[in-house]
Amino acid sequence: GESVGLHLPTLSVQEGDNSIINCAYSNSASDYFIWYKQESGKGPQFIIDIRSNMDKRQGQRVTVLLNKTVKHLSLQIAATQPGDSAVYFCARAGGYNKLIFGAGTRLAVHP
Amino acid sequence: DTAVSQTPKYLVTQMGNDKSIKCEQNLGHDTMYWYKQDSKKFLKIMFSYNNKELIINETVPNRFSPKSPDKAHLNLHINSLELGDSAVYFCASSPREGGSPLHFGNGTRLTVT
Numbered sequence: 001g002e003s004v005g006l007h008l009p010t011l012s013v014q015e016g017d018n019s020i021i022n023c024a025y026s027n028s029a030s031d032y033f034i035w036y037k038q039e040s041g042k043g044p045q046f047i048i049d050i051r052s053n054m055d056k057r058q059g060q061r062v063t064v065l066l067n068k069t070v071k072h073l074s075l076q077i078a079a080t081q082p083g084d085s086a087v088y089f090c091a092r093a094g095g096y097n098k099l100i101f102g103a104g105t106r107l108a109v110h111p
Numbered sequence: 112d113t114a115v116s117q118t119p120k121y122l123v124t125q126m127g128n129d130k131s132i133k134c135e136q137n138l139g140h141d142t143m144y145w146y147k148q149d150s151k152k153f154l155k156i157m158f159s160y161n162n163k164e165l166i167i168n169e170t171v172p173n174r175f176s177p178k179s180p181d182k183a184h185l186n187l188h189i190n191s192l193e194l195g196d197s198a199v200y201f202c203a204s205s206p207r208e209g210g211s212p213l214h215f216g217n218g219t220r221l222t223v224t
Contacts (some may be wrong), residue, residue, distance in 0.1 A: 103151070
């Protein structure tokens, strides 16, 4: 069946460290992946996306890596800041741009 | 200049009542969605509309009826509310049906007592 899941429900990091949030997916037909950040009381906010013809994509302080062989997706946040504290979701685009979300990882950044 | 706006932000009501949640987007997008987020933060699609036409209906009880008067609006009406309907409901929009990120509103927290 289709599923997108996360390895770690909660990740605690020190301010300034790099964070890595992992995600596994089961449907090999997936061709578009997205990372979202959700702060308390707000809706999911788009961070970065990647298509299946790419292995890596970089944004400002964020990098997404896609390993299609093992069906694994990761989000790397460089120099993590307190403002990065939130719940992070990976999602896979299904038919008609239906997004199938993972369970979410809470990132807690400590000073 | 809110891109996707939902009203109300909070909705508290009793079982058996009928309620509506409104959503509007000013991004010029053709596709709009309703998602439900449960107490464990799991997000699941409910409906998708493209230019006022229903595209996705994810086995949602027929007590839930979306209505799209135009492509900038997608409202959600819920009849005979049940305790299990308590959740946060998110509206979203995207410029086209495939391969583009969704823009989400800030959610409506529905509490059924």
